[in-house]
Amino acid sequence: MSTEIEDAIVSAARAVGFAINSTIMTTVAIDLAGSKLENGLIMVPGKGALTVQDYLKDLHARAPSGFSKVQQPDKPDSERTIGEMRRKRPLDADWHARRAKATGITKTMMDEIERTRA
Incomplete structure (x- = not known):
């Protein structure tokens, strides 16, 4: 082939x-x-x-x-799922406050979330 x-x-x-x-x-x-x-x-x-x-x-x-x-990032908002739209939202002040207090695996996961949304 x-x-x-x-x-x-x-x-x-x-x-x-x-x-x-x-x-x-x-x-x-x-x-x-x-x-x-x-x-x-x-x-x-x-x-x-x-x-x-x-x-x-x-x-x-x-x-x-x-x-x-296949992920389609160029879809209009009306066709996006809740999960796709959530990933596009900026992180709020409450989230950053919780992240500042987090430890261990929670902190690691929250760091990853912040990295992927930046």
């Missing part, structure tokens, strides 16, 4: 809002060993041709756990 096929599959997955994990990419490499990409079709030796989108649908049906939703 060429990197051209791999790139096409990753791009097609991202276009429909998914990221593919490394286990699934290993499956892709095994399924499409010796294949070539020609005019948007995957040419599988001895088996014919199929579109990247059709292969991706089949792959998702066989192993849905290998696909995860």
